[in-house]
Amino acid sequence: MKVLIKNGRVIDPASGRDEQADVAVAAGRIVAIGKVPAEFESVRVIDANGCIVAPGLVDLAARLREPGHEHEGMLESELNAAAAGGVTSLVCPPDTDPALDEPGLVDMLKFRARKLSLCRLFPLGALTRGLAGEVLTEMAELTESGCVGFSQAEVPIRDTMVLWRAMQYASTYGYTVWLRPQDGCLGKGVAASGAVATRLGLSGVPVAAETIALHTIFELMRTTGARVHLCRLSSAAGVELVRRAKAEGLRVTADVSINSLHLTDVDIGFFNSAMRLSPPLRQGKDRDALRAGLADGTIDALVSDHTPVDADDKTLPFGEAEPGATGLELLLSLALKWGSEAGLGVSASLARVTSAPVAVLGDALGSLAGSAGRLVEGGVADVCVFDPQATWSVKPAELKSQGKHTPFDFAATGTALPGRVKATLVAGTVAYQFNGER
Amino acid sequence: MLSRRNPQLNRHGELIHLLSIEGLPQAVLTHILDTAETFLSVNEREVKKVPLLRGKSVFNLFFENSTRTRTTFEIAAKRLSADVINLDIARSSTAKGESLLDTIANLSAMHADMFVVRHGESGAPYLIAQHCAPHVHVVNAGDGRHAHPTQGLLDMYTIRHFKKDFSQLTVAIVGDIVHSRVARSDIHALTTLGVPEIRAVGPKTLVPGDLSAMGVRVCHDMAEGIRGADVIIMLRLQNERMSGAMLPSAGEFFKNYGLTDEKLALAKPDAIVMHPGPINRGVEIDSSVADGTHSVILPQVTFGIAVRMAVMSIIAGNEA
Numbered sequence: 086m087k088v089l090i091k092n093g094r095v096i097d098p099a100s101g102r103d104e105q106a107d108v109a110v111a112a113g114r115i116v117a118i119g120k121v122p123a124e125f126e127s128v129r130v131i132d133a134n135g136c137i138v139a140p141g142l143v144d145l146a147a148r149l150r151e152p153g154h155e156h157e158g159m160l161e162s163e164l165n166a167a168a169a170g171g172v173t174s175l176v177c178p179p180d181t182d183p184a185l186d187e188p189g190l191v192d193m194l195k196f197r198a199r200k201l202s203l204c205r206l207f208p209l210g211a212l213t214r215g216l217a218g219e220v221l222t223e224m225a226e227l228t229e230s231g232c233v234g235f236s237q238a239e240v241p242i243r244d245t246m247v248l249w250r251a252m253q254y255a256s257t258y259g260y261t262v263w264l265r266p267q268d269g270c271l272g273k274g275v276a277a278s279g280a281v282a283t284r285l286g287l288s289g290v291p292v293a294a295e296t297i298a299l300h301t302i303f304e305l306m307r308t309t310g311a312r313v314h315l316c317r318l319s320s321a322a323g324v325e326l327v328r329r330a331k332a333e334g335l336r337v338t339a340d341v342s343i344n345s346l347h348l349t350d351v352d353i354g355f356f357n358s359a360m361r362l363s364p365p366l367r368q369g370k371d372r373d374a375l376r377a378g379l380a381d382g383t384i385d386a387l388v389s390d391h392t393p394v395d396a397d398d399k400t401l402p403f404g405e406a407e408p409g410a411t412g413l414e415l416l417l418s419l420a421l422k423w424g425s426e427a428g429l430g431v432s433a434s435l436a437r438v439t440s441a442p443v444a445v446l447g448d449a450l451g452s453l454a455g456s457a458g459r460l461v462e463g464g465v466a467d468v469c470v471f472d473p474q475a476t477w478s479v480k481p482a483e484l485k486s487q488g489k490h491t492p493f494d495f496a497a498t499g500t501a502l503p504g505r506v507k508a509t510l511v512a513g514t515v516a517y518q519f520n521g522e523r
Numbered sequence: 524m525l526s527r528r529n530p531q532l533n534r535h536g537e538l539i540h541l542l543s544i545e546g547l548p549q550a551v552l553t554h555i556l557d558t559a560e561t562f563l564s565v566n567e568r569e570v571k572k573v574p575l576l577r578g579k580s581v582f583n584l585f586f587e588n589s590t591r592t593r594t595t596f597e598i599a600a601k602r603l604s605a606d607v608i609n610l611d612i613a614r615s616s617t618a619k620g621e622s623l624l625d626t627i628a629n630l631s632a633m634h635a636d637m638f639v640v641r642h643g644e645s646g647a648p649y650l651i652a653q654h655c656a657p658h659v660h661v662v663n664a665g666d667g668r669h670a671h672p673t674q675g676l677l678d679m680y681t682i683r684h685f686k687k688d689f690s691q692l693t694v695a696i697v698g699d700i701v702h703s704r705v706a707r708s709d710i711h712a713l714t715t716l717g718v719p720e721i722r723a724v725g726p727k728t729l730v731p732g733d734l735s736a737m738g739v740r741v742c743h744d745m746a747e748g749i750r751g752a753d754v755i756i757m758l759r760l761q762n763e764r765m766s767g768a769m770l771p772s773a774g775e776f777f778k779n780y781g782l783t784d785e786k787l788a789l790a791k792p793d794a795i796v797m798h799p800g801p802i803n804r805g806v807e808i809d810s811s812v813a814d815g816t817h818s819v820i821l822p823q824v825t826f827g828i829a830v831r832m833a834v835m836s837i838i839a840g841n842e843a
Contacts, residue, residue, distance in 0.1 A: 280736035284545070286645040286668030286707060355530055356646030400624055400654070402644035404667070 086128050086514060087111045089121065090470060093133025097140060097460040098436035108138055110466040113513035118462055129515065131508050133470050139435050141173025141467035141509060143442040143458045145340050146316060147391035147413055149206075150487075151194065153182025156395055159487065160194075163393065163413065164203035166486035168517035170389075170414040171469030171506040173204055174457055176446070178263075178316075179211040180238035186211035186222045191230040203516045205457075205467070207446065209236040209263055212251050218242040221251055224260055233449035234314065236263035239363055241298065243269040249305050256311035261449065265316045266298035266323065267364065275404040277319070277367040281350040287404060290365050295323045303330050306337065314445055315339040318384060319364035321374030328383045338445045339383070341375050342390035343412055343419040348372070348492055358399050358406035359492050362390075379437060380427050386442040387423070389416040393488025411488030415479065417471060418502035419493070425503065431473060466513035475505035530652055537841040540652045540661040541834050543670040544711040552715055556680050558833035559826070565602060566828060575836045576605035579636040583609045584626075585664070586642040591800060592664050592674075595824070596639045599831035605637075623647065624654050631656050637839065638662070645669035645704075657843040662834060668702050673834055674799050675708025677827040679716060681819055682754055684826065685795050689713070693720040695749045695790075696739075697780055698758035698807050699729045699769075705799045706758060707737070714738045724748030725780055728769040745780050752790040756797045757782050757807050773806045783809040787817060795819045 090108040095118060097103075106119040109127070117125070149163040167175055177194075179185035185194070191208050198206035210232035214220040224235055235255055242248040255262045271294035276282040278289030295318070303326070306313055318324055318341050327339050344362050349369050353360045360366060378384040392409025399406050416438060424434025443450065443458030450457055456464025478501045481489035493502065509517040529546045533539050538551055565573055581600040583593050593609065600607045612626065621629075623642075630638070637660045640648045645667030652661040665671040686692060694713055700706040700723045713721050714737075723730045723739045735741050742748035749755055764770050782796065796808075796817045804810045813820060 278733070280733055283701075283731070283733050284707070284737060286666075286670070286704060288668075356649045358650075397622065400622075400650065402623070402642065402647035402650055402667075404644045404646070 087126060088129045088131065088510065088513065088515065089125065089127035090131045090133050090138055090468065093136050093138035093470060095138045095460060096432050096435060098432045099440035099459040100461070101432070102460065103432055108460070108468065110468070110510065110513045113466055115460060115462055115464055115466045118460060131470060131518070133507070135474065136470050136472045136507055137431060138460070139469045139471065140439040140458050140460050141469045141511065142171050142416060142438045144172045144175040144389050144391070144413065144416055144438070145386050145442045145445060146342070146388040147172070147175040147177055148180070148393065148409070149177050150393055151181060152190065160197055161201055162485060162487045163391070164198060164201050165517070166411070166413040166484065167204040168509045168511070169485045169506060171417045171471060171509050172413055173467035173469065173509060173511045173516070174207060175204055176207045176209060176233060178236055178238040179209050180216060180240070184211045184216045185209070185232070186214050186216070188223070188226045188230040191227060191232055195231045202511060202514060204511055207231070207233040207450070209234050211235070212237050212262060213242065213247065216240045218244060218247055221254055224255060225258060228258070228260060233446055234261040234263045236316070237265070239265055241265070241267055241269035241272065245301060248301070249309065252305050252309040252311035256309050259312070261312045261314055261447070263314045263316055264302055266295050266302060266318070268294045268297045271297065275361065275365070276353065277350050277365040279350060279368050281353060285353065285356065292320045292322050292367070295320050295364070296326060299323055299326045303335060306335050312336040317342050317345065317364050317388070317390060318375060318378070319345050319367050319371065321371045324374045324378040324383055328378070331383065338385045340386040340388045340445070341379055341384050342388055343415060344390060344410060344492060345372065345375055346379065346387065346423055347419060352492060353403070356403040357497070358401065358403050359410060359490050359494065359497065361403055361406045361408050362410060363408035376423065376427060379423070380429065385445050387416070387420050387437040389413050391486070391488070393486055394490055395487070396489070399490050409488070410491045411484060411486045412491070413486060414484055415491065415493055415502065417469070417506060418477070418504045421473065421504040422502060466510050468510040469506060470508040471504050471506045473504055476501040476503055477505050530649060533841060533843055538838050539841050539843050541672050541838060542648050542652060542661065542663045544672045544675050544708050544715065545670070547715065549715050549717070552676070552679065552712060555676055555830065555833050555837060556683060558837060559680055559829040562829040562832040563826070565832070566825070571602050572604055573602065574604045576600065576603035576839055579605045579839060580634060581605045581607050581637045581639060581835070582630055582635045583607065583639045584612055584630070584641070585610070586612045586640070586647070587665070589641055589665070592641065595827050596664060596831055599828050600835060602828070603832055603836055623650065627651050627655055631659060635659055637835065639664050641665045643667055660838045662838070665704055668704055668707070670708050671704040672708050673827070673831050674705045675712040676834065677823060677830040678709050678756065678797060679712045680826045680830050681797060681823050682795070684822070685819060686753060689716040689718050692718045692753045693722070693751055694718055694754040694756065695722045695724055695752040696756045696758065697724040697745070697748060697782065699760055699764060700725055700734060700758065701729050701731055702761065702764070703758050709756060710737050710739055722748050722752070726770070729764070745786060746789055749786060750789045752794055754795055754797065755782065755787070755790060759799065759801065760803060760807050777806055781805070781807055781809060782812050784811055784815070787812055797823055800824070
């Protein structure tokens with residue numbers, strides 16, 4: 086289908102392009118930015134007057150709950166949520182049920198996502214079978230099926246020998262290992278250690294749970310040469326360790342969730358289970374360091390950490406509630422909010438959810454590596470059109486995701502969020518358009 | 524984030540639930556203590572009943588086993604002429620897989636007027652207060668490590684009874700503070716009532732440094748902790764602390780932090796010794812202290828009934 090996106094302000098963080106221009110799309114690719122050929126006959130015109138035309142967002146962490154947790158989210162509902170959030174590519178962790186540890190499961194997931202054509206799906210394979218931390222998965226086979234890296238999701242490997250072997254093996258083939266830096270024994274609490282957890286009588290996760298894991302990972306990177314992506318940094322001390330590791334030249338990248346970037350443990354209030362998250366929300370100084378780390382590039386990417394949780398698992402006492410919050414539809418707004426609060430331009434804010442996460446994925450994206458997360462002539466037409474002036478209020482019932490729980494629920498915050506997605510194109514097809522039209 | 528109204532108070536600042544002492548104004552605490560004082564005489568009468576809760580149904584919901592606290596709540600409710608229903612949920616519905624809120628919905632349908640809740644998870648009574656019918660009142664009878672507000676209040680009653688004035692006191696709380704809901708409620712109550720020095724005494728595994736954020740002086744040395752104290756509150760040491768690598772043995776704990784006559788001599792000559800019970804003789808407290816002249820452990824139990832009567836009658840009289 087030929088689509089013409091007219092009168093928008095085109096921002097491409099990767100190239101620094103920022104100009105009023107029309108964008109012409111045909112056969113899934115961007116055929117022209119600016120000078121649209123006179124003979125271009127569009128089937129569909131999207132009026133982007135007053136809007137920003139940006140690369141589709143790339144989210145490095147979104148749970149789709151398939152297979153296994155369909156009561157909490159379905160591929161279709163969650164990919165619709167992605168499209169509504171302007172997300173055109175997402176990486177899903179392997180903590181499904183069963184875990185993504187066999188090529189067949191990955192094939193099925195990719196096949197079903199392709200049929201929906203709402204968002205590109207890049208699964209992470211399980212690093213160990215069943216995420217049990219004992220036996221390695223068939224990483225080469227899983228890569229052939231489309232896995233872009235290997236992860237333990239939220240399940241730390243307790244046996245350092247297994248982690249060492251897994252990193253050795255992955256590095257043999259150049260696969261990236263995605264790890265949540267959290268010590269399995271120290272990380273069992275339900276809130277971050279500190280004054281709030283102490284006052285509320287909630288079991289704590291000390292900062293050392295993150296820093297010990299980081300030290301271990303970095304030491305094993307030095308001996309194995311493995312490339313590691315660190316998922317969901319949560320502490321100031323963690324950011325500092327990553328900064329030093331990068332200065333040393335270790336091949337490491339990192340991300341932070343929208344929740345840790347905007348919230349602290351004080352937001353738990355009177356045991357609000359919407360704030361039950363993993364990693365747990367830490368203190369103000371940690372949030373400040375995460376924000377600074379994202380601004381200076383120590384942290385590469387901002388992720389939604391989208392985790393649909395159904396009401397039965399959230400309306401429980403804080404410690405028993407399932408961790409996680411919906412996020413795909415909030416990622417753009419919370420990136421913009423952070424950027425404006427940090428005094429960065431729109432382009433710099435968008436970079437953390439477009440070009441930077443693509444750089445994290447690197448060669449694993451294959452032929453897409455050159456144009457995903459970017460707006461280039463001849464590149465794939467994954468586009469997000471949004472109104473930067475419009476604000477919106479997060480109302481759970483209006484979210485497309487089956488996950489309705491979010492700390493940013495308007496009823497709790499009383500604050501509207503900036504940036505409203507008007508249209509999302511995936512491979513040149515309109516996957517979402519505001520006002521109900523698809 | 525929006526600042527939320529304290530869920531225990533209605534728009535007029537009146538107490539409708541008792542979930543935690545934290546955030547309650549001094550006037551509310553004093554009102555409860557004053558009301559308890561009037562009930563103390565009821566408990567000494569031949570006919571120990573007043574009709575304040577006549578026709579009301581009080582449900583004791585104990586998701587965690589407890590004999591003592593449940594019994595004192597039952598006595599308090601009965602002396603207020605309420606109908607009391609005891610549900611030992613630790614052994615019934617949740618064992619069959621019913622969710623907490625389903626249990627609450629079912630009991631609400633039986634026209635409960637008040638839930639007295641004990642639960643192993645910190646914050647559970649908040650969830651119940653949020654989801655029960657507006658006319659239903661919730662009393663927290665102990666949630667996880669978080670709060671045990673009626674114990675805190677009866678401790679304050681006891682201190683006021685023996686010491687009259689809070690403003691000059693030094694209070695030492697000794698033992699397993701990090702796991703203790705009693706300690707947290709005591710600390711909030713003592714700071715609200717204006718006690719100038721509160722000490723938390725124990726080893727670092729049981730008294731972590733960040734407790735100081737609650738307004739207490741952290742002491743790891745017993746002598747330093749109880750020297751010159753007017754009030755010593757000993758906490759019960761659970762056996763789990765040994766298996767959880769918090770302590771090597773009960774014996775070593777007793778040697779360092781157990782209250783003996785010798786250590787008690789460091790406190791003020793007229794110091795009182797308190798304990799929420801049940802006591803472990805020879806673990807946190809020596810028998811000669813528990814049974815000695817400084818001990819007010821049994822008066823605490825007596826006052827506990829009057830304080831619980833006061834709490835239940837006050838919240839039942841306020842509308843959401």
